[in-house]
Amino acid sequence: MDTSVITDLFDTWTDNALGWIGDNGEWLFEFIRLILEGTYDGILWLLKLAPFYVIAIIAGLLAWRLINRIAGFLAGVALAFCAFMGLWAETMSTLALVATATILALAVAIPIGIVAGFVQAFDRALEPALDLIQTLPPYIYLLPAIALLGYGPATALVATFIVAMPPSIRLTSLGIRMTPREFIELGQASGLSPWQMFTKIRLPFAIPSIMAGINQSLMMAFGMVVIAGIVGSGGLGETIYGAVRTLDIATSINAAIAIVILTMVLDRLTQSAAHRAKAGVR
Amino acid sequence: MNTVKEANDVLLDCQNVWKIFGARSSAAVKAVSDRGLSKKQVLQDFDCVVGVSDASLQVRRGEIFCIMGLSGSGKSTLVRLLNRLIEPSLGKIVVKGREIATLNAAELRDMRARNIGMVFQSVALLPYRTVLENAAFGLEVRGVPKDERNETARAALAKVGLSDWISRYPSELSGGMQQRVGLARALAADPEIILMDEPFSALDPLIRRQLQDEFRQLTKSLGKSAVFITHDLEEAIRIGDRIAIMKDGMIVQVGTAEEIVTKPADDYVAEFVAGISRIHLVKAHSVMRPVADFKTSQPHCDVGALLKASPEADIGELIDITMRSDRDAVAVVENGSIVGVVTTRGLLRGVAGMPAGAPSAA
Numbered sequence: 001m002d003t004s005v006i007t008d009l010f011d012t013w014t015d016n017a018l019g020w021i022g023d024n025g026e027w028l029f030e031f032i033r034l035i036l037e038g039t040y041d042g043i044l045w046l047l048k049l050a051p052f053y054v055i056a057i058i059a060g061l062l063a064w065r066l067i068n069r070i071a072g073f074l075a076g077v078a079l080a081f082c083a084f085m086g087l088w089a090e091t092m093s094t095l096a097l098v099a100t101a102t103i104l105a106l107a108v109a110i111p112i113g114i115v116a117g118f119v120q121a122f123d124r125a126l127e128p129a130l131d132l133i134q135t136l137p138p139y140i141y142l143l144p145a146i147a148l149l150g151y152g153p154a155t156a157l158v159a160t161f162i163v164a165m166p167p168s169i170r171l172t173s174l175g176i177r178m179t180p181r182e183f184i185e186l187g188q189a190s191g192l193s194p195w196q197m198f199t200k201i202r203l204p205f206a207i208p209s210i211m212a213g214i215n216q217s218l219m220m221a222f223g224m225v226v227i228a229g230i231v232g233s234g235g236l237g238e239t240i241y242g243a244v245r246t247l248d249i250a251t252s253i254n255a256a257i258a259i260v261i262l263t264m265v266l267d268r269l270t271q272s273a274a275h276r277a278k279a280g281v282r
Numbered sequence: 283m284n285t286v287k288e289a290n291d292v293l294l295d296c297q298n299v300w301k302i303f304g305a306r307s308s309a310a311v312k313a314v315s316d317r318g319l320s321k322k323q324v325l326q327d328f329d330c331v332v333g334v335s336d337a338s339l340q341v342r343r344g345e346i347f348c349i350m351g352l353s354g355s356g357k358s359t360l361v362r363l364l365n366r367l368i369e370p371s372l373g374k375i376v377v378k379g380r381e382i383a384t385l386n387a388a389e390l391r392d393m394r395a396r397n398i399g400m401v402f403q404s405v406a407l408l409p410y411r412t413v414l415e416n417a418a419f420g421l422e423v424r425g426v427p428k429d430e431r432n433e434t435a436r437a438a439l440a441k442v443g444l445s446d447w448i449s450r451y452p453s454e455l456s457g458g459m460q461q462r463v464g465l466a467r468a469l470a471a472d473p474e475i476i477l478m479d480e481p482f483s484a485l486d487p488l489i490r491r492q493l494q495d496e497f498r499q500l501t502k503s504l505g506k507s508a509v510f511i512t513h514d515l516e517e518a519i520r521i522g523d524r525i526a527i528m529k530d531g532m533i534v535q536v537g538t539a540e541e542i543v544t545k546p547a548d549d550y551v552a553e554f555v556a557g558i559s560r561i562h563l564v565k566a567h568s569v570m571r572p573v574a575d576f577k578t579s580q581p582h583c584d585v586g587a588l589l590k591a592s593p594e595a596d597i598g599e600l601i602d603i604t605m606r607s608d609r610d611a612v613a614v615v616e617n618g619s620i621v622g623v624v625t626t627r628g629l630l631r632g633v634a635g636m637p638a639g640a641p642s643a644a
Contacts, residue, residue, distance in 0.1 A: 186406040188367055190420050190471075191395030200423075204410050 022148055033154040039104065040153050044096035052083035059265055066272040078261040087236065087258045094235035095262060097153065098221045101160035105217055109168035110210065116169065117176025130166040138163050138224050142231050156233030160224040167216030175209025176202055211274035218270055222263045293507050294341040294364060294475055299373030301359055304330030311371045321530060333359040335531040341507050346498065348510045348522030356531035357511045361477050364509060365398045366390060378474065395424050399468035403480040405460045407452035413439065413463050414448040420471030438470035441500060458489040465497065478510040482517065494520050515554055519563065527551050539563050560633055566600055567593035569632035570614045570622030585620055588613040593621065597632050600624055
């Protein structure tokens with residue numbers, strides 16, 4: 001009973017804090033919402049500009065250039081299949097959600113990772129925070145986000161953003177730290193300034209690792225975007241959530257197939273881009 | 283290569299340099315400078331490792347200076363002290379008249395970019411750059427415009443015989459070719475001094491010999507100075523004008539190849555040179571007998587009728603000359619007068635490593 005008092009106290013305190021943040025930080029969250037939804041709407045508008053076959057052909061060509069002809073054909077056909085299932089609009093809004101959340105996550109995560117790669121103390125302090133983010137069930141992020149940003153894509157984007165960051169931070173930091181010693185020595189002996197050392201030696205050697213991080217972040221974002229269907233993210237996640245509630249098994253399976261297709265196409269594309277980066281560094 | 287007249291001929295001067303590694307190195311350094319502690323005592327009392335101990339050497343303009351030692355002898359540490367990749371614990375290093383310990387970060391960078399090049403055993407070619415971009419790296423760092431630096435790099439690659447490979451990536455090249463690119467990269471930056479850290483150690487013997495000869499020729503024709511680190515005495519002898527032998531962080535002996543082979547400073551050096559072929563190292567002046575001495579033992583021989591050789595002729599040449607003659611002796615002539623006689627016995631002594639002056643040496 002003693003302990004229950006403590007937990008009750010903690011709970012009230014958390015609720016109050018959240019309420020206080022909601023009341024006093026409204027302008028901030030409104031601003032965040034604007035940025036998130038603005039980016040999302042922009043990307044979605046762009047994706048919807050072209051009919052489905054144009055997008056499918058572009059994806060096919062990309063896969064052909066980056067992987068091979070068969071992959072190109074499969075990617076094009078698979079995306080077209082999403083349209084034939086009648087899920088093209090949902091597929092595109094999911095793609096826009098993932099793209100928005102991942103781009104924003106990378107814009108924050110890669111600089112953080114670079115700093116962590118240089119400052120070991122920062123890296124060590126970051127480690128438990130990243131562990132926490134990655135081990136908490138992803139639903140957890142939806143609740144405070146919904147309290148602060150309301151029902152809709154912005155909440156889904158924030159939760160996805162949080163989940164997508166850790167792999168990129170970790171792998172960028174690792175890449176920066178893993179520069180082979182002899183190349184650091186080469187840089188020093190050639191008289192490189194610290195900035196040149198970063199741009200000409202450390203960063204190029206880190207690219208494969210950073211690319212792997214981008215791929216991982218993208219995959220995390222896909223996982224989260226479906227869960228975020230609960231908070232009205234729109235797209236395939238919401239379709240699945242709706243189908244589950246009404247026990248519409250057929251629709252849920254269609255939407256699941258569309259998600260798998262989208263995920264696989266993007267995964268293969270980014271992975272082969274990462275491999276190409278690696279091939280450059282042997 | 284001949285006598286040094288002035289101090290400004292010394293490009294790189296390293297005076298009583300120490301490097302001590304370890305947590306308590308500053309205390310150890312103090313003990314060394316105050317009480318003259320030995321390497322062993324430093325390890326015992328301070329738990330610090332002495333990497334380089336009281337090393338002094340001078341590299342003259344146009345000279346190839348080899349530092350030879352086994353692994354752990356401190357040679358790699360010493361060469362890194364010369365461009366301050368490692369800070370010395372004690373002592374002074376002067377490059378082109380400037381003490382490098384006093385340079386600030388920007389001045390040091392500038393000196394490394396302009397005056398001291400370095401070639402590594404690992405080559406360290408940037409894998410994401412072509413051969414040409416690698417060779418132009420040093421100039422790129424200095425902010426030389428692209429066309430200009432590519433032209434210089436192309437010329438440097440031509441010197442090492444890689445003109446046809448400029449647009450390839452390092453992974454497409456063999457080990458020997460990669461090391462040539464490493465050398466071209468150092469040459470393109472046009473430094474006065476090139477530090478070579480065991481550059482050929484990882485190559486197979488045939489390629490290694492080829493590169494040794496090329497390196498020596500190239501360095502001499504360009505008038506560069508070089509400090510060449512190696513664990514191979516034969517390599518040091520092939521390449522170096524002078525050789526320093528290192529052991530346990532100390533320079534045991536400095537001298538020309540002939541000096542080291544014929545007059546080893548201690549048993550350690552003697553053991554090293556024991557296996558070295560003397561045929562091209564030992565010169566007539568160290569195996570010849572005085573003329574008077576020869577005349578007393580062979581009164582019937584006319585010294586003036588013997589075939590002649592210079593004092594700088596090595597044993598190989600002397601053998602050739604002896605074979606062409608019907609006598610068993612060759613006269614050594616300097617400035618028109620006969621200064622000594624090399625007999626067949628003298629040649630045998632020279633080959634076996636027992637110079638005439640020291641018949642009892644091992």
